[in-house]
Amino acid sequence: MFQLLAYLRFWLRSGNAHGLHSPFVFGLYTSVVRHTGPYRAYAAIEERRRQLLASAASISVTDLGAGSHTGAGQQRRVADIARTAAKPKKLAQLLFRLVNYLRPATVLELGTSLGLTTAYLAAADSRSRVVTFEGCPNVAAVARETFAALNLGNIEIVEGNLDHTLAPTLATLGAPVDFVFFDGNHRYEPTLRYFEQCLAHRTDESVFVFDDIHWSEDMERAWETIKAHPDVRLTVDLFYIGLVFFRKNQPKQHFWLRT
Numbered sequence: 001m002f003q004l005l006a007y008l009r010f011w012l013r014s015g016n017a018h019g020l021h022s023p024f025v026f027g028l029y030t031s032v033v034r035h036t037g038p039y040r041a042y043a044a045i046e047e048r049r050r051q052l053l054a055s056a057a058s059i060s061v062t063d064l065g066a067g068s069h070t071g072a073g074q075q076r077r078v079a080d081i082a083r084t085a086a087k088p089k090k091l092a093q094l095l096f097r098l099v100n101y102l103r104p105a106t107v108l109e110l111g112t113s114l115g116l117t118t119a120y121l122a123a124a125d126s127r128s129r130v131v132t133f134e135g136c137p138n139v140a141a142v143a144r145e146t147f148a149a150l151n152l153g154n155i156e157i158v159e160g161n162l163d164h165t166l167a168p169t170l171a172t173l174g175a176p177v178d179f180v181f182f183d184g185n186h187r188y189e190p191t192l193r194y195f196e197q198c199l200a201h202r203t204d205e206s207v208f209v210f211d212d213i214h215w216s217e218d219m220e221r222a223w224e225t226i227k228a229h230p231d232v233r234l235t236v237d238l239f240y241i242g243l244v245f246f247r248k249n250q251p252k253q254h255f256w257l258r259t
Contacts, residue, residue, distance in 0.1 A: 008213035010239045014256035024247070025236065030095045033238065033259055039100070039121035048146055049089070049116055052082035059138040072132040078114070080141060083237060087117040087183075087211075091240055094259070095181060095209065098243075099124035102207060104178030109133065110162060111183035111211075115143030115155075122152045123179065130155045131169065133162050133184060150236060166194060170201050177201040183211040199231060208244040212239065227254060230258055 009243040010028050016101055017034070055078040062074075087095075105128060107121050112134035124128040127186040132155060147155050151175040158165050162184045165172060170177070183210050185191060191210070198208065213223040223242055227235050237256045 002216065003199075003214060005221065007239060009114075010214065010256060011258075012239065014237070014239070014258050016258055020251065020255075024236075024250070025234070025253075025257075026044065028101070028236070029244075029257055030102045033094065033257065035097055035164075038098065039093075041096065041120070044150055045116060045119045046089060046122065047094075048119070048149055048162045049082060049086065051084070051144075051145075051149075052114055053079050055079050055082070059142065061092055061139060062136040070105055081139070082116075085113050087113075088147045090259075092117045092120045096120040096124045096240075098207070098209070099128065099179060102179065104128060104207070106173065106175050106178050107131070108125055108177055108180045108198065109183065110166070110181065111142045112157060113139060113145035117181070117183075118155060118157075119146055119150050119152055121154045121179075122147075123150070128154060128156055129159070129175075131158060131173070132156070133160075133169070135159075135184075145213050162194065163190070167197055169195060172235065173201065174205070176203045178203065178206050179209070180206075181211065186212055186219055188222045189220040192225060195226055195229075201230075202246060204246050204248045206246055209241045210244065212240065212243040214239060227252075 017026060017029050057078045058075055058077060060074055061076050103125055108131045109118055109121060109132040112118055112132040118132045134143060134157060137159055138158055143157060158169055177198055182194060185238050213219055226244060230248055232244055233247050233252055234256045235251040236243040238259050
């Protein structure tokens, strides 16, 4: 019910390309968000999704985040994780197009799951370095199988509780963070903490992408706090995800756009 009401509020406030006066946002919306053409990388990743959905295997899952709306237990079928926890094709392919359009050198993903979204992030530009974080070793093992099956060599997976792995990984990256997909913990305090930690390593051209910004009251509150941060110059609310930009010469603006 919360998400339904959140979507109704979003729909009343949002629009499309008509009336967009920001050339940057207009280009992003028309070339990335609303792009409908296929990319060659899509087919192989979606074939891997079909394999995971058909898997008969079960694994023991350690959930370190805010949990699931499905109430799933500790022992879970891989097929159920692929069905409920993996990002849907439409959203994962949007992330692919964002990386393909923005060409970030260093990509972070906070929350690997079975590696399907990671694969989209990595396949968008083979020159990018993708560092992904997964709290559960058994889930990470399936993700590694995904990367091997798709022959993706530009992915590094960091296992362990994100509260303990993010800060030291950021400290040893040796490069700024150009693109971060936040999907690791759908609660207010951890979301803001991870945001602040990554903020110290961003540039003016970095983009932060937050998943499920209308998932709960906690996440909506976190999204509003992030939007108000003085370093944040531009945000785009696409309902399912929110985009954050730090473009120094950009007047502070917030957009609500339909996908």
